[in-house]
Amino acid sequence: MSTPEIYRTLPEQIAARLRQEVLSSKLKPGDPLREVDLSERFGVSRGPVREAFRQLTQQGLLVLEPNKGVRVAENPSVEVRPLVVRLRRTIEIFVLESIFERITEDDVSNWEDILADIKTACESNDVDALTEHDLRFHQAIIRSHDDKDLFALWQPIAMRMMMHYNRLDDIMDSYREHERILEAIRAGDRAAAVRALETNIQ
Amino acid sequence: MSTPEIYRTLPEQIAARLRQEVLSSKLKPGDPLREVDLSERFGVSRGPVREAFRQLTQQGLLVLEPNKGVRVAENPSVEVRPLVVRLRRTIEIFVLESIFERITEDDVSNWEDILADIKTACESNDVDALTEHDLRFHQAIIRSHDDKDLFALWQPIAMRMMMHYNRLDDIMDSYREHERILEAIRAGDRAAAVRALETNIQ
DNA sequence: AAAGTGTACATTGTTGACAATTTGCAATCT
DNA sequence: AGATTGCAAATTGTCAACAATGTACACTTT
Structure with a gap:
């Protein structure tokens, strides 16, 4: 039924998973994401998790603040x-x-x-x-x-x-x-x- | 004359520099960028350089291929x-x-x-x-x-x-x-x- | 009490070592 | 000769330790 997508890299796999959780509102706007939490959850070091964060930031799903980490992005305002x-x-x-x-x-x-x-x-x-x-x-x-x-x-x-x-x-x-x-x-x-x-x- | 922009983080400074070189065609479409080269040039480790690469990829100035590194992006085609x-x-x-x-x-x-x-x-x-x-x-x-x-x-x-x-x-x-x-x-x-x-x- | 200060603690940023992957090239086979 | 295989070098990917930054909260000062 569902076509399994192939993700080549570790960060891509992590990003895909997180994206799904954001799009399904399992993660809600404003929720902070911690590098250590996710690295433990996925059994990898913080590097690939950081990389996944960057990919999702690029896609507008996460917002990054230097030295503060990432949060789930807010929905576009009614004006925008x-x-x-x-x-x-x-x-x-x-x-x-x-x-x-x-x-x-x-x-x-x-x-x-x-x-x-x-x-x-x-x-x-x-x-x-x-x-x-x-x-x-x-x-x-x-x-x-x-x-x-x-x-x-x-x-x-x-x-x-x-x-x-x-x-x-x-x-x-x-x-x-x-x-x-x-x-x-x-x-x-x-x-x-x-x-x-x-x-x-x- | 020119307003000096303040870049908070190391990757931002590196990205700003590289962006200037791409926009001024000092770096030309297709040119590969090596992490080690730039980390030596800026006197930092590869981490911040990688981060700068991600930022510029997000901005469409570089293209990233997993395990192959980044290259300067091509100009948009005449069609696009x-x-x-x-x-x-x-x-x-x-x-x-x-x-x-x-x-x-x-x-x-x-x-x-x-x-x-x-x-x-x-x-x-x-x-x-x-x-x-x-x-x-x-x-x-x-x-x-x-x-x-x-x-x-x-x-x-x-x-x-x-x-x-x-x-x-x-x-x-x-x-x-x-x-x-x-x-x-x-x-x-x-x-x-x-x-x-x-x-x-x- | 309110405002400011100091100090742990939590979290992200950076680094260098090591692992995995790709690439160029030489050696080999057909 | 042309294609294929097998290294060796170059390069990116991952990791864990350490540094720098931000945060929460008790403590002082007024």
């Missing part, structure tokens, strides 16, 4: 949130439009696998799994662009939107929104795909 | 560049508009000091100094917003644009563009300020 939405839409729509003609059968089938995971998560009302697969879905689209730098540009923006956020009353709507994006892509209807993507990002 | 411009404009205009009513005399006077540095740099045809003060100018605007997270959002985008500073035939134009922004702000003409800012970002 519309800006973040606009930025994320700008990037994702840019990517979708520029890859549209070159989308392969493999791409679509890959995205449909993720869509299946989204469906399962929605049906079992598993918000954490939904967040994970929602993220994977959009990541997969961004990553299909040749310019790998786009991913680095997109990630911190998207992460800020993913933090502790559930805008939908009915969790099933998330599945439907992503389904509509893929349907439009399959149909070769670029404008409809962009519209569906836009609807999904808010 | 318009996107970066759009993103940077979106953020800076958002900030300018939302702080516009609350701009103080101190703010303007601060920005005028930087403008003076820009003028000096233009007059002496010092492209490196111009890059530095241009950056300071826009940083100062972003930082005047209450939400400090905006700066983290803006920085990697702006850095990617600063990496090749060649668009103007006459370097004096850079001074004039920034001057126009401040004039409009002083006159309380929000629309004109936005237009001037938009012109400056391309």
Whole structure:
């Protein structure tokens, strides 16, 4: 069901775990993270943990204060949130439009696998799994662009939107929104795909 | 003349130095950076150098490959560049508009000091100094917003644009563009300020 | 009491040694 | 010759000890 992601390095594994805990609100905004605690928990020294902290800081999930350590970042303020939405839409729509003609059968089938995971998560009302697969879905689209730098540009923006956020009353709507994006892509209807993507990002 | 910036930590000092060398093309895209070289050069151990590498990676100036070290990032491709411009404009205009009513005399006077540095740099045809003060100018605007997270959002985008500073035939134009922004702000003409800012970002 | 001061304690920052990985090149095989 | 394998050197990754910094709290001073 869930595609196991491969993380090459130790810090990446630690970061992935912590990211999941931040996105699932197991770690809440303002919570301090201690290097020693986590190094003991993961059975490594403080080095890799520090490195993981840096990666998550870069992604906007943690905030670093010199000599004071890191805390879980606050959600974007109500004032800034519309800006973040606009930025994320700008990037994702840019990517979708520029890859549209070159989308392969493999791409679509890959995205449909993720869509299946989204469906399962929605049906079992598993918000954490939904967040994970929602993220994977959009990541997969961004990553299909040749310019790998786009991913680095997109990630911190998207992460800020993913933090502790559930805008939908009915969790099933998330599945439907992503389904509509893929349907439009399959149909070769670029404008409809962009519209569906836009609807999904808010 | 030039306002000396204070960098609290060792890695910040190293990162500032390296950033200057990347932005001034003393370090060129693709150039590898070795931890030992730099730790010897700055008279510190590899730790703080690694930390500086992470900061610059976060800002998009370096790219990191696990077990292979860091290299100076490539400039944005011609395809992606318009996107970066759009993103940077979106953020800076958002900030300018939302702080516009609350701009103080101190703010303007601060920005005028930087403008003076820009003028000096233009007059002496010092492209490196111009890059530095241009950056300071826009940083100062972003930082005047209450939400400090905006700066983290803006920085990697702006850095990617600063990496090749060649668009103007006459370097004096850079001074004039920034001057126009401040004039409009002083006159309380929000629309004109936005237009001037938009012109400056391309 | 309130404000300031000193001192442990907790935590992050830095260092140098060692481990793991990558890379260049020479030796070998087909 | 071209490809493959096997070292040796260069480089990054990890660790544990020590240094510097920040924090909490009792203690003094007014």
